[in-house]
Amino acid sequence: MSDYNWCHNPDCHTIETQSRVRGTGDNKVLRTMKIKQGRYNYSNDDTPDIYDYFCNQNCLHQFLRKFAREVANIRPVREPSETPIKIEKEQYESYRYQHNGNDYVRTPYQATRTTIINKNSS
């Protein structure tokens, strides 16, 4: 396993920053950024991290814009998923502000709060 990746944004090497400048004398180039694997893996495990493959958010989002269809086709979603839950509805007194021509008047009303109290596992 190599300890470094090259940034996967195909246009990384066209972004003008001092950190990308390589070469000597008159033979200067902008080079794709080199990324140390696990640089944000503070738990030192095998957790994959998107920033092992992209040098920053800008390069990640340039890649996603360019390859949006390909990325979506890696795991197509053709119907919504659902998570079974239990809810609790609760009445409480709230206020709204209504304009009466000159002022805003604080008017009480009976509001409903819906709380998710149970999320089934699996």
Ligand SMILES: [Zn+2]
């Ligand atoms: Zn990059």
